[in-house]
Amino acid sequence: MAHSYTPGLTVTEQATIRRRRLLSLPGTVLVTAGETVRANQPVARAELPGKVYPLNLANQLGVAPDEINEYLIKKAGDSVNKDEVLAENKPLIKWFKTEVLSPITGVVESLSTVTGQVLLREPPRVLELLGYVDGLIVEVIPLQGVVVETNCSLVQGIFGIGGETRGEIVIAVTSPDEVLTPRHLTPVMKGKVVVGGSFISSEALTRAKEVGVAGLVIGGIHDKDLRALLGYDLGVAITGTEQVGFTLILTEGFGTIPMAGKTFNLLSAHAGQQASISGATQIRAGVIRPEIIIPNVSASIAQSAATTLEREGIRIGDQVRVIRDPLFGKIGEVASLPSDLQKIPTESEVRVMEVRFPDGSKAVIPRTNIELIEGS
Amino acid sequence: MTVPSAAPNKPVMAKPLNVIVATDCGSTTTKAILIEKVGNEYRQTYRGEAPTTVEAPFEDVTRGVLNAIAEIEELSGRKILDGDTIITPCRDAKTGVDIYISTSSAGGGLQMMVTGVVQNMTGESAQRAALGAGAIVIDVLASNDGRLPHEKIERIRTMRPDMILMSGGTDGGAVTHVVEMAEYIAAADPRPRFGATYKLPLVYAGNKDAQPQVKKILGEKTALVLTDNIRPVLERENLAPARNKIHDLFLEHVMQQAPGYKKLIEMAGAPIMPTPAAVGVIMETIAKREHLNLIGVDIGGATTDVFSVFEGLFNRTVSANLGMSYSISNVLAEAGLANIMRWVPFTIDEQTLRNRIKNKMVRPTTIPQTLDELQIEHAIAREALRLALIHHKSLATALKGIQQERTISDAFEQQQSGKTLIDMLKLDLIVGSGGILSHAPRRIQSMLMMVDAYEPLGVTRLSVDSIFMMPHLGLLSTIDEKAATDVFVRDCMVYLGTCVAPIGQGNDGERCADYAITFPDGRIDKGQLSFGDLRLVPLASDQKASITIQPAKQMNLGAGAGVAVTREVQGGVVGLLLDGRGRPLQLPTDHDLRVAALKKWYQAVGLYPG
Numbered sequence: 001m002a003h004s005y006t007p008g009l010t011v012t013e014q015a016t017i018r019r020r021r022l023l024s025l026p027g028t029v030l031v032t033a034g035e036t037v038r039a040n041q042p043v044a045r046a047e048l049p050g051k052v053y054p055l056n057l058a059n060q061l062g063v064a065p066d067e068i069n070e071y072l073i074k075k076a077g078d079s080v081n082k083d084e085v086l087a088e089n090k091p092l093i094k095w096f097k098t099e100v101l102s103p104i105t106g107v108v109e110s111l112s113t114v115t116g117q118v119l120l121r122e123p124p125r126v127l128e129l130l131g132y133v134d135g136l137i138v139e140v141i142p143l144q145g146v147v148v149e150t151n152c153s154l155v156q157g158i159f160g161i162g163g164e165t166r167g168e169i170v171i172a173v174t175s176p177d178e179v180l181t182p183r184h185l186t187p188v189m190k191g192k193v194v195v196g197g198s199f200i201s202s203e204a205l206t207r208a209k210e211v212g213v214a215g216l217v218i219g220g221i222h223d224k225d226l227r228a229l230l231g232y233d234l235g236v237a238i239t240g241t242e243q244v245g246f247t248l249i250l251t252e253g254f255g256t257i258p259m260a261g262k263t264f265n266l267l268s269a270h271a272g273q274q275a276s277i278s279g280a281t282q283i284r285a286g287v288i289r290p291e292i293i294i295p296n297v298s299a300s301i302a303q304s305a306a307t308t309l310e311r312e313g314i315r316i317g318d319q320v321r322v323i324r325d326p327l328f329g330k331i332g333e334v335a336s337l338p339s340d341l342q343k344i345p346t347e348s349e350v351r352v353m354e355v356r357f358p359d360g361s362k363a364v365i366p367r368t369n370i371e372l373i374e375g376s
Numbered sequence: 377m378t379v380p381s382a383a384p385n386k387p388v389m390a391k392p393l394n395v396i397v398a399t400d401c402g403s404t405t406t407k408a409i410l411i412e413k414v415g416n417e418y419r420q421t422y423r424g425e426a427p428t429t430v431e432a433p434f435e436d437v438t439r440g441v442l443n444a445i446a447e448i449e450e451l452s453g454r455k456i457l458d459g460d461t462i463i464t465p466c467r468d469a470k471t472g473v474d475i476y477i478s479t480s481s482a483g484g485g486l487q488m489m490v491t492g493v494v495q496n497m498t499g500e501s502a503q504r505a506a507l508g509a510g511a512i513v514i515d516v517l518a519s520n521d522g523r524l525p526h527e528k529i530e531r532i533r534t535m536r537p538d539m540i541l542m543s544g545g546t547d548g549g550a551v552t553h554v555v556e557m558a559e560y561i562a563a564a565d566p567r568p569r570f571g572a573t574y575k576l577p578l579v580y581a582g583n584k585d586a587q588p589q590v591k592k593i594l595g596e597k598t599a600l601v602l603t604d605n606i607r608p609v610l611e612r613e614n615l616a617p618a619r620n621k622i623h624d625l626f627l628e629h630v631m632q633q634a635p636g637y638k639k640l641i642e643m644a645g646a647p648i649m650p651t652p653a654a655v656g657v658i659m660e661t662i663a664k665r666e667h668l669n670l671i672g673v674d675i676g677g678a679t680t681d682v683f684s685v686f687e688g689l690f691n692r693t694v695s696a697n698l699g700m701s702y703s704i705s706n707v708l709a710e711a712g713l714a715n716i717m718r719w720v721p722f723t724i725d726e727q728t729l730r731n732r733i734k735n736k737m738v739r740p741t742t743i744p745q746t747l748d749e750l751q752i753e754h755a756i757a758r759e760a761l762r763l764a765l766i767h768h769k770s771l772a773t774a775l776k777g778i779q780q781e782r783t784i785s786d787a788f789e790q791q792q793s794g795k796t797l798i799d800m801l802k803l804d805l806i807v808g809s810g811g812i813l814s815h816a817p818r819r820i821q822s823m824l825m826m827v828d829a830y831e832p833l834g835v836t837r838l839s840v841d842s843i844f845m846m847p848h849l850g851l852l853s854t855i856d857e858k859a860a861t862d863v864f865v866r867d868c869m870v871y872l873g874t875c876v877a878p879i880g881q882g883n884d885g886e887r888c889a890d891y892a893i894t895f896p897d898g899r900i901d902k903g904q905l906s907f908g909d910l911r912l913v914p915l916a917s918d919q920k921a922s923i924t925i926q927p928a929k930q931m932n933l934g935a936g937a938g939v940a941v942t943r944e945v946q947g948g949v950v951g952l953l954l955d956g957r958g959r960p961l962q963l964p965t966d967h968d969l970r971v972a973a974l975k976k977w978y979q980a981v982g983l984y985p986g
Contacts, residue, residue, distance in 0.1 A: 025567060050564040054525040065552075109563065114589055115556045119563050159738045223730035235706030236697055237737050253738060255729035283702060283738055324742040325732060325749055347751040347817035347985055350743065369742045 008321070008372030009156040009251075009289060011263045014296065017154060018138065021129055022145035029250050031142050037131040037148060039166050039276050039295075044129040044145045050122030053104055058116020060100045065116030070352050072107045078341040087120065132164055133276045134295040153270060153294040155219070155251070155263055160279030160290030161230070161239045162247030166193075168213035171271050171295070172173045173197040177258035180218060182207035189213050193275050193292070202228055209245040215277045217267065217292060219252045219259035220329075226254075240280030247279040249290040252321075257329035260321065262373060270294045314372060320355060324369035331373070333356040393474040393856050395466050397456060397857065399441050400651055401428055401482040401640075403678035404701055404740055408444035410452060410473075411852070411863055412781070418862035423843060424448040427741065428482045429636070436636035437482055438643065441911050462643055476642050480637075481651035481676070481846040486511040486626050489537040492518045493544035497775075498582070501607045502543040504691065504771065505581065505615040509622035512537070512679065512696045517560075519544075519553045524771035525560060532564035539625055540566065540576065540598070541618060543591070545583030547608045556583045558593040565597060575599040577625040581606045581618040601625060605745030613775060624795040626650065646855050652681045654850030658864070659683040659807065660690050661853065668804040669770075671830065673761060674846065675810035677701035677740055679761055682768035686797045688863065691772035695764040700757060700812050701740030705792055710731050712760035718963050719755035719828065721974035722748065732798045747984055750817070754825055757812045761829035769796045800833045800936050801879075807869075809841035820912070820950045820981050823872040826856075827953065831961050833879050834934040835923075835943045838872045871917050873948030877955040880964065884908035888956040889927040896920065909956035910977040913946030923952070953981070 027046025031037055057072075058065040071087045074080050080102045088099045106122040168176030170192045174186040180196030185207045194208065195213040200218045202225040208216055227233050229244050251259050275294045281287040314334060316322075322330045335356040341349040342364065350366045357363070396411040396418075406429075410422040424447025426586060429440040442460060444957050449456050455471045456463060463472035473840060488511040492499030495518035506513050517528055542560065544554035561578070568576045577599040584871055587602050594600050604617040641648055652674070659672035663685035672683040680698040697706040715728060732752065736742060744750040773796050806826050807816075813822045822840045832838075845868050853860035853945050878889050886907050893901045896919050905911060915921055923945050929938040945952055957977070964970040 049565065052526060052529045054529070054560070054563070110559070112555070112559055115552055115558060115559060117556065119559065122565075222727055223734045224727060226734075233705070233709040234734075235709045236703055238706070254734040255728075281738075283740060305414055323739045324733070324745055326746055328735065345985075346744050348743065348815070366743055366745060369745055371739070 009158060011155050011260065011266060011373055013266060013269075014151070015154045016149060016151050017133055017293070018143075018147050018149045019135075019143065020147050021086075021132060022141065023127065023143075027127070029140050029142065029144075029146060031137050031140070033137050033147060034175070035137045037135060037137060038054075039131050039134050039274075040177060041131045042128040043131045043137070043148070043196055046129075047124035048127050048128045050106055050124050050166040051104075052109065053106075053120045053122075055086070055100070055103070055118050055120060056116055057111075058101055061087060061089050061098055063089070063116075066113045068111065068113060068116050068118075071213035072111070074102075076108050076111050078108050079106070080108055080120065086120075130164070132278075133293050134274075145265050150170055150293070151296040153296060155164075155217075155266060155292040157251045157290040157292070158253055159239075159249065159283075160249040160281050161226075162215075162244060162279035163240050163242075164276065164278045165214045165247050166274060166276045166278075168192045169195060169267060169271050169273055169275050171195045171268050176219065176261055176264035179256070180204050180216075182282075185211050185213070187211055193217065195264070195271075195278055196259075198252075198258040200285040201225065205229055211248050215247040215249065215275075215279075217249045217251065217277075219250070220255045220257040221248075221250060223254050230357050237281055237283040239282075240278065242279070247290075249277060249279055252329055253323070255329070257265065260331055267292070285315065314353070314367075314370075319373045320353075321371045322355065322363075322369060323363055323375055325372045327363060327365065330357060332363075335362055343358060386746065387440055390657065390830045391651075392983060393859060395454075395473045395781070396852065396856075396859060397445060397462065397473045398845075398852060399444055399476075399478045400654075400844075400847040401440065401478060401480040402676060403482060403699075404428060406440035406444045406482075407844060407848075408441070408448050409843075409848050410448050410454070411859060417866070418859040420843075420845060422868040423845075424451065425981050430699050436639070437480070438636045438639045440482075441478065441640065442642070446971075464645065469470070475645040475855070476643055477646045477848070477851050478640060478650045479649045479654040479851050480640075481679070486622075487514050487538045488512065488541055488622070489515050489517065489532065489535055489539075489566075490541045491543065491557050492516070492517060493520075493738045495521050497555045497610070498545065498607050498744050500771065500773075501613050501615070501775075502541050502581070502618075504613070505543075505606050505618040506541050506622065507688070507692050507694060507771070508615060508656070508807045509619040509626075510653030510656070511622065511691075512694050512914055514696070517557070517655045519557065522879075527566045532561055532566050536567055536569060537576070539622065540578045542548070542578060543582045543606050543618075545586065545607075546610055547584045547605050547606075549583055549585075551583055551586040551589065554586045555589045555593070558586075558590045562597055563949050573617050577601065579603060579618055579621045579625065579802050581621075584608075599625070611775065620644070623653070632946045645895040646851065649847075649851045649854075650742070651847045652692060654691050654692050654847040655681060656683055657808065657850035657853055658846045660685060662805070662807065662869075663690075664688075669799070670805045670807060671798070671803060671804050672807040673764065673809065673813075673826075675700060675757060675760060675764075675808075675812055677811070680764035680810075682764050684768060684772050684798055686772075686799065686802065689772075691768070693764070693768040693771050695760075695767045698764050698767075698811075699734060700753065700760065703737075704736040704740075704756060705733055707756050707760045707763070710763055711756075716752075716755050716759050718970060719758050719974070720751060721978060722751075723967070723971070724748075724752070747986070751984065753812065754816075754821060757825050758829045761826065765830055769798045772784065772797045800831070800836075802831060803836050806832065806836060806838045806841070807841070809844060809846045811844060811921075814841050814844040818983065819870065819872055820886045820983055823875075823950050823953065824978075824981065824983060826957065827877075828961065831959055832875050832877055833959055834941075835874060835876050835945060836853075837874045837946055837948075839948070840870050840872055842868055842870045871946065871948035871952040873915060873952055874945040875955055876923065876925065876933075876945070877957075877959055878905075878925070878933050880927075881927065881957040882907040882930065887928050888931060888958070889925050889933075891926070892924045892953065893952070894922040895922075905954050905956040907956055907958060908973065908976075910980045911953070911954040911956070912981045913952040913954065915916050915945070915951045917948050919947040920944055921947070922953070932938040 024044045109119040109121045133149040138149045139147035145295040178197035180200045190212040198219040332355040336354040394413040399408045466472040490502035499518040663670040674681045678699040687892030816822045924942040926940040933941040
């Protein structure tokens with residue numbers, strides 16, 4: 001059914017999820033269906049072809065392109081070491097001899113008698129794809145990768161930077177509305193996933209880098225601090241490849257916004273456990289959001305199909321987050337769902353809902369400016 | 377409406393179409409419209425929309441399509457869906473539709489990399505060919521682009537385009553450079569964006585003498601298609617064959633790989649068209665039908681497409697990362713905070729504004745709830761529109777690098793080749809489309825956004841797509857011309873009115889121009905327009921008036937400084953906008969003066985409530 005609210009972020013104690021693990025180019029799958037894998041275990045491997053170095057032999061030897069074959073020492077397919085002679089001319093007087101040396105160690109990939117160019121390629125680089133989560137291989141996609149299934153607790157963030165990593169969860173603050181400051185970050189947090197409260201300052205980000213945390217999970221951050229951290233202004237939200245020293249996940253958004261109590265409580269309950277996290281974000285309809293996956297060690301790995309986290313629609317009593325000013329970040333529950341369009345202060349006529357906040361106050365908010373906090 | 381050469385082949389229609397459902401799968405939302413024959417004419421009757429579902433977790437574009445159509449079902453009471461299928465043809469007055477058609481820019485649209493030999497000659501021609509076919513150009517590689525060979529190879533390898541267009545050299549000219557580029561592409565072994573196992577489509581449209589070598593080098597590694605040279609001689613571009621091949625490959629290869637598109641193609645009764653290509657059809661048709669010089673814009677969530685037709689020459693560009701939701705943060709990055717803030721009639725601290733823009737980026741489907749928020753979005757839209765037009769002007773040019781014959785009279789005007797074709801003084805009509813323009817709460821807001829961003833000169837008419845249906849109608853016009861024309865005239869095109877803007881500068885309050893407007897009922901409205909004035913004169917959509925303007929001696933309305941001009945002007949839902957703010961438009965640099973000026977202008981035209 002069509003719906004005019006934003007499908008929410010999932011925060012759930014119990015979910016069965018599947019993650020597709022695909023190589024960026026065809027390779028070898030190292031595991032079989034039905035096998036149990038660890039998060040740090042390679043599940044597939046590919047060889048990334050080495051860098052290519054073009055070299056114009058014809059120019060360097062001072063001959064026509066279609067003549068280069070006569071001067072070659074190395075032929076296409078031959079291995080070559082750095083500074084080894086690729087081609088040379090044979091002058092009558094030795095002094096005029098020109099040798100063209102290989103700038104790299106690799107192979108001679110191809111030669112062109114049209115351009116006089118030789119293409120050299122460095123040895124391939126091995127790319128290993130890890131399991132990412134502890135789980136069960138439920139599908140093998142030949143040459144490309146696998147699908148891993150796991151029983152876990154799942155928290156989706158709204159925005160993140162940095163790639164996949166894992167570490168032990170450590171709660172650095174005492175409440176979801178506390179600001180994470182440099183003094184909260186201690187050397188014992190090295191390699192761990194640190195959970196903060198409502199906000200992290202640029203000083204605390206610097207401190208996190210010094211400490212060497214694996215990940216940071218925070219309610220909010222200022223855009224200017226993100227810009228300082230990245231070294232540029234992020235124009236389009238396609239992230240996951242940044243290398244700032246740790247993976248950063250925002251659960252609420254930009255600004256100082258207390259982490260949703262449900263999120264904070266769930267993470268607190270799993271303090272000390274290992275979590276797989278990813279900052280990869282791609283914001284389009286049907287988005288990729290950053291995530292914190294805490295494999296559920298006590299439950300057996302599901303053999304059945306993954307339970308779906310989709311839901312039918314919004315209902316009275318559902319917990320929701322306001323995602324646009326003036327009440328941005330406030331969390332409440334749906335009080336009523338009027339079906340008629342209503343005029344809002346901008347004069348737009350839109351579908352709205354009435355939200356009741358914990359202090360008992362109510363507000364009428366466009367449905368598109370509401371996000372469900374999903375998960376049981 | 378006429379069918380342009382680049383349009384897909386018309387399907388053979390067995391019976392007349394009385395009920396049509398059309399969707400546009402945009403980057404953020406999928407918009408569906410229902411068109412029904414009422415009496416002898418076609419009307420757009422209902423619309424629905426739903427989030428697009430091309431990416432994870434759904435990864436099936438048809439889910440969003442079915443959701444949007446389900447909304448139409450709810451509103452219209454017509455049964456269109458039977459489970460996951462669309463009921464075609466109509467079974468009775470309340471069941472089914474005669475045809476389902478769709479355009480798409482979801483999943484990032486058609487992303488292309490183009491190559492040429494000389495960057496501003498064949499490189500630009502290739503870019504124009506790709507853009508005209510509805511693509512987003514992610515990079516232009518050329519032999520002289522300043523990058524070292526291994527940098528070019530790395531670039532080709534790291535980008536994952538949907539398709540590559542290769543050009544370079546004139547027919548019969550040297551083949552070395554274009555063969556060299558083919559070698560780089562082969563060495564990079566580029567992978568397509570979707571689907572790890574299929575070959576990347578590559579269109580070769582360069583020097584025909586190099587075709588055998590290109591075939592040898594790339595024939596095995598890519599899905600190679602050879603076509604006519606886009607620049608057979610330096611003085612002439614021949615873009616149509618390459619554009620047609622791009623369109624064919626888009627349907628045959630790229631679309632087949634995108635999530636759910638195989639199903640979408642099966643559901644649709646006509647080929648799926650890239651959204652910008654469909655909007656281009658509409659823009660070109662309007663310009664040709666009315667013999668106009670036109671600028672059209674479609675400002676979406678991820679991209680802003682600009683179209684122009686000047687002296688019959690059609691151009692299209694896409695600014696891939698200028699948009700109002702998904703790309704909103706990039707508008708801030710490219711325009712700079714000061715340029716956005718200059719349109720905001722109140723004070724807001726930088727940190728708050730930056731955080732708000734980023735929050736819109738991460739939650740792109742939200743809408744402004746307060747007046748302040750609406751004004752900020754309108755400010756950002758002005759900058760996105762302005763930047764996209766600058767981009768368009770730089771590409772919609774005469775051919776560069778060709779010899780020009782100069783007479784003695786030209787000797788003092790050392791005009792370079794490659795001058796932009798966009799002449800704002802000769803512009804007759806601006807057409808706006810896209811969410812922020814089509815759904816602005818007041819039509820004057822759309823009009824002023826476009827006037828502020830484009831700074832039309834002299835006398836220019838403006839219009840807007842009523843509820844965003846130009847892509848749908850562009851595609852429909854290739855199937856049923858009458859249906860598309862009927863809906864376009866009656867339900868789609870909303871004429872806003874005409875803007876009159878003298879060129880030149882002066883001090884606030886001084887005389888800018890005297891004007892006399894003769895209305896259809898014979899009434900004459902005479903007045904003086906002062907510098908810094910913005911005045912709105914009501915003139916209904918179906919009315920024309922005659923305006924005589926006597927500009928101040930340093931001001932120009934196209935006939936020369938201080939020369940009076942009499943023109944017939946068309947009304948609209950907004951009316952006649954007399955713009956005495958001067959051209960180029962210069963806002964006060966002092967913060968308080970600027971805010972006061974904005975408030976005065978916004979109030980004068982009733983831009984916002986209160």
